[in-house]
Amino acid sequence: MTPPSPRPPRPGRRWTMAAALAVALTATVAACSSADTPSSGTPGTSGTEAAKGPVTLQVWTWNLKGNDPRAKAIIDKYHQENPNVTIKLSEVGGTADTASKLLAADQAGDTPDVAQVEYRGLPALVVAGVVKDITADVAALKSGIEPNIWALTTFNNQVYGVPQDIGPMMFTYRKDLFDKYGAKVPTTWAEYAKAAEQIHKKDPEAYIASFSAAQLEFFAAQAAQAGAQWWSNDGKAWKVGIDSEPSLKTADFWEDLVKRDLVKVEPLLTPEWNAQVNDGKLLSWAAAAWAPNVIHSVAPDTAGKWESAPLPQWTAGDPAVPFLGGSAFLVPAKSKHAKEAAAFAAWLGASDEGSKLQLSLDIYPGGNAGRQATLSHEPPKLMPQQKDFYQVADQVIKNTTIPVTWGPNVNVSQTAFGDALNKAALNKTSFREVYKATQQAVVADLQKSGYTVTK
Numbered sequence: 001m002t003p004p005s006p007r008p009p010r011p012g013r014r015w016t017m018a019a020a021l022a023v024a025l026t027a028t029v030a031a032c033s034s035a036d037t038p039s040s041g042t043p044g045t046s047g048t049e050a051a052k053g054p055v056t057l058q059v060w061t062w063n064l065k066g067n068d069p070r071a072k073a074i075i076d077k078y079h080q081e082n083p084n085v086t087i088k089l090s091e092v093g094g095t096a097d098t099a100s101k102l103l104a105a106d107q108a109g110d111t112p113d114v115a116q117v118e119y120r121g122l123p124a125l126v127v128a129g130v131v132k133d134i135t136a137d138v139a140a141l142k143s144g145i146e147p148n149i150w151a152l153t154t155f156n157n158q159v160y161g162v163p164q165d166i167g168p169m170m171f172t173y174r175k176d177l178f179d180k181y182g183a184k185v186p187t188t189w190a191e192y193a194k195a196a197e198q199i200h201k202k203d204p205e206a207y208i209a210s211f212s213a214a215q216l217e218f219f220a221a222q223a224a225q226a227g228a229q230w231w232s233n234d235g236k237a238w239k240v241g242i243d244s245e246p247s248l249k250t251a252d253f254w255e256d257l258v259k260r261d262l263v264k265v266e267p268l269l270t271p272e273w274n275a276q277v278n279d280g281k282l283l284s285w286a287a288a289a290w291a292p293n294v295i296h297s298v299a300p301d302t303a304g305k306w307e308s309a310p311l312p313q314w315t316a317g318d319p320a321v322p323f324l325g326g327s328a329f330l331v332p333a334k335s336k337h338a339k340e341a342a343a344f345a346a347w348l349g350a351s352d353e354g355s356k357l358q359l360s361l362d363i364y365p366g367g368n369a370g371r372q373a374t375l376s377h378e379p380p381k382l383m384p385q386q387k388d389f390y391q392v393a394d395q396v397i398k399n400t401t402i403p404v405t406w407g408p409n410v411n412v413s414q415t416a417f418g419d420a421l422n423k424a425a426l427n428k429t430s431f432r433e434v435y436k437a438t439q440q441a442v443v444a445d446l447q448k449s450g451y452t453v454t455k
Helices: 018-032 069-081 095-108 117-125 135-142 147-153 175-181 189-203 216-225 245-259 273-276 289-298 338-350 353-362 368-374 391-397 410-427 431-448
Strands: 055-062 087-091 114-118 162-174 230-233 238-242 284-288 306-310 323-330
Touching: 055 095, 055 338, 069 135, 069 338, 069 353, 095 114, 095 117, 114 117, 114 289, 114 338, 117 147, 117 323, 117 410, 135 338, 147 162, 147 323, 162 175, 162 289, 162 338, 162 391, 175 189, 175 238, 189 238, 189 245, 216 323, 230 245, 230 368, 238 431, 245 431, 273 289, 284 289, 284 323, 289 368, 306 391, 323 338, 338 353, 368 391, 410 431
Parallel strands: 055 087, 055 114
Antiparallel strands: 114 323, 162 284, 162 306, 162 323, 230 238
């Protein structure tokens, strides 16, 4: 199978999403950047007055679980340094759950003060006017996070969240079984296909990986790695590239593997998937640096048999990738204690102290200090023998030079894409047609919502 052709060069590899959301945010920014929420000013300050007396911050999160002693240690540290601020944690789900709950809370005028949201969910919330511009509030700690990571929460040069954890894209695999079957660890997707053939030939019950159609973010990242952007904006109108040729060629690649039965059509983290991982029948997962902790949670007895490497490339010699997953802490526009909320989010994500403490949660911290601390940290429990795991991941971050723009209607693409692609995989029908149908659904929804869409 021929992988997608090389993507065109990206002049200067700019790290900004300003153009991507310029049109969508024009009205929202005007509303959110009122006199009491300035977009510039003295670093670390805001027009919103700090509360006079003790403050309790309601925080929606899934990383900081209230019954986790590691999270308690982090919150206790913040309380020690900020005795007038009490952090109250409420555990919520992922992007879909949090976004819908936050929209409902905004409409009811009863939002939390801080909410954790995956990066792909942030643009829609910003466009809806639910998120506060905290540019001025985080200015003093801006140097604590690299520009390519701040870009995940920066739209139109305004910051709408503090990056907390990130997803450097990596390939995690069963080293013992790759060695047993004589399969080469792939550095390109063409080599990935060859390894898939070799593994399945040696053991007809074994597969290089599962194929999970519901992983919209992975397929968008694949397209971006190959040179496509599913959403983009020139400052005047949206452009949707789900059915662009570089994107469709990635669809062709996975369709070929599915039709040849070289990947197992199986959703991630089902009981069946977990069993096959434990039994050594699913040998890898192309995801991000967070994958080892997920695998260890369902297959702890396989620890010591895995390793991680950089993600395979579409074009040999081009290691550029986007981030996959990760989340930010944002401040809802109707937070009752926005100044204190922004200070807490900034401390946790961008300060040296907070960023380092996040490493204890088995996540990949977005802050510079936490990232530096990984280099002397023990590797994930899944691969205690791979002492260079974090050095490999750090190099991947340096090569994370592809920005992925998420449009304001990611939910529409998720609905149109996942079930249709799963049916195509099970029925061995065209993946291209799924991508084209998703394109049509996304474009129609943007137009219906009043956006200008160009080809």
